[in-house]
Amino acid sequence: MDYHGIDLNLLAAFDALMTERNVTRAAVHVGVSQPAMSAALSRLRTLLDDPLFLRSADGLLPTPRARELAEPIAQALRQIGATLLKGEGFTPSDATLALNVGMSDYSAFVVLPMLLEKMAEQAPGMTINVHAFNNRDDAVDLLDAGVIDAAVGVPPTYSEARILTRPIFSDAFVTIVSSTHPVARRAMDMETYLSLSHVLASPEGQRHGLVDEALAQQGKQRHLALTLPHMFAVPAVVARTHLTATVMKRVALQSSAARKLALLPPPLVLPEIVFHVMWHRRNDANPAQQWLRELIGSVASVI
Structure with missing residues (x-):
C-alpha cells in the first residue's frame, strides 16, 4: 500500500x-x-x-x-x-495578534472596561475587536463562522456540542425608582408595583419581557409607559421621572445616574441571569484563546 x-x-x-x-x-x-x-x-x-x-x-x-x-x-x-x-508557545506580553470577542450591550458595559485594563497590563501589543449581538443565538452563528474567537453573554436557547460554554458571573434583578419618588423609602409590594408606570428595555422592540411573563403566571399585568432598545438608558430615564423599571442590578449600579436612584427588591420572584463565556470546540486548545478565556473569567469574578 x-x-x-x-x-x-x-x-x-x-x-x-x-x-x-x-x-x-x-x-x-x-x-x-x-x-x-x-x-x-x-x-x-x-x-x-x-x-x-x-x-x-x-x-x-x-x-x-x-x-x-x-x-x-x-x-x-x-x-x-x-x-x-513544539516551540509554539504563547507569551501574552510579547504577542501582537488581534482577537475577536462577541458581546451583548450588557457584557460590553460590565466586562469590557476591566478586560481592556487587564489586557493593557498583561498583553500591551494585543488588540480586541468587539462584535455586537443582541439575540443570544447569534453568538453561535458568529462562532461557527469564525468571526469571533469567544463570546460573552447569556447561553444560546439550544445546546450545540460544538459550542463550549462556562459560567463566569451572574446578576440579579432590582426595581429602580428615582430617589425622590414617594415609594423610594418603603417596601415595594405588588399593589404599589402595579400602580406605577414601567419602562421596559427591549432590544428587539417587544412589549413583553421576563417580568411580564412572571406577572402573567399570577394573572397580573403592569402598565408599560415606555419601551426602548437600550437598557443602559433606563436608569437615567427613571432618575428624572416617576417611572419605574426592573433591571439587572449592575445596570443600575454602574449607571452615571446611580446616586439618584433607589434600588428595591422586586415584589415577585425572578431568576438570576447567568452569563457565560462561549467558544467553538475547534478553538478549545488554542493557547491565545485559552488565555483570553481565562482573562475574561478572572475579570468577571471581581466585577
Missing part, C-alpha cells in the same frame, strides 16, 4: 470514531459535518480494505483490524501534534 499523500485528517477521523463509536459525535469531536465524517469513513474503508466499524444497537463496533490500528494511530497523532506544536 502506498501511503504517500495520505490525508492525515483521515487518521483523526478514525481516532474520533474509535473514541465516540458514533458518526455524528465523531464529527462534532473533530469539528466537521456529519456527511464529511461519513465520507471519511468510506475513504478509510477503501484505503484499508476493511469495514472497520459495524453498526449495532450499541453504536459502531470496531472490527479486529480497527482494534489493531487504534493505539498505533492514536500514538502517531499525539506525536505529530507534539512535534508541530
